[in-house]
Amino acid sequence: MVFSAAQLIRRDGVTATGLRDVAEHAGAPRGSLQHYFPGGKEQLVNEAVEWAGRYASKRVARFMAAMSRPTPGRLFEAMVRQWIDEYRTAGFAKGCPVAAATVDCADTVASTRAATAAAFADWRRPLARELAAMGVPSRRADALATLMISSLEGAILMARAERNVRPLRTVARELGPYLDSCVEAAAGGD
Numbered sequence: 001m002v003f004s005a006a007q008l009i010r011r012d013g014v015t016a017t018g019l020r021d022v023a024e025h026a027g028a029p030r031g032s033l034q035h036y037f038p039g040g041k042e043q044l045v046n047e048a049v050e051w052a053g054r055y056a057s058k059r060v061a062r063f064m065a066a067m068s069r070p071t072p073g074r075l076f077e078a079m080v081r082q083w084i085d086e087y088r089t090a091g092f093a094k095g096c097p098v099a100a101a102t103v104d105c106a107d108t109v110a111s112t113r114a115a116t117a118a119a120f121a122d123w124r125r126p127l128a129r130e131l132a133a134m135g136v137p138s139r140r141a142d143a144l145a146t147l148m149i150s151s152l153e154g155a156i157l158m159a160r161a162e163r164n165v166r167p168l169r170t171v172a173r174e175l176g177p178y179l180d181s182c183v184e185a186a187a188g189g190d
């Protein structure tokens with residue numbers, strides 16, 4: 001049900017996603033919602049957001065594993081490519097569930113604000129670790145990870161609004177060389 005909630009939030013936002021919709025999407029009896037989510041919709045949304053943060057974190061590891069010669073720019077390109085591929089095959093109906101929950105609830109529901117902040121942090125931390133492992137100074141890795149996520153999320157919103165992958169391609173093309181320029185040469189290297 002958590003996965004179903006995340007998928008519906010990606011498409012419809014939190015406000016338009018009802019508990020009945022989640023149960024139907026999951027193929028679960030409605031009574032199971034109260035059993036597993038005694039905190040109601042707020043608990044389910046928060047768990048869906050937490051799931052999405054863990055998913056994004058795991059995607060960073062998968063992108064890294066797929067690259068023979070990783071660079072910060074190539075990592076960002078892989079992050080962007082995931083969305084370009086989705087929009088080309090499935091259309092522009094879905095975005096990031098963490099962003100949707102942030103927009104819909106962060107001002108009014110403290111627990112969801114905390115869940116969205118934690119989800120972004122769960123995504124940012126492994127990204128910063130990978131950047132540091134590629135030679136980005138540790139003091140800059142977290143800031144660059146924030147820049148990458150912020151740029152991607154903004155491009156996702158613009159791509160959905162325009163029904164065009166152009167914003168995604170643009171951020172990958174423009175930000176990639178800058179990210180690569182942040183790698184410091186190894187001490188004693190050429």
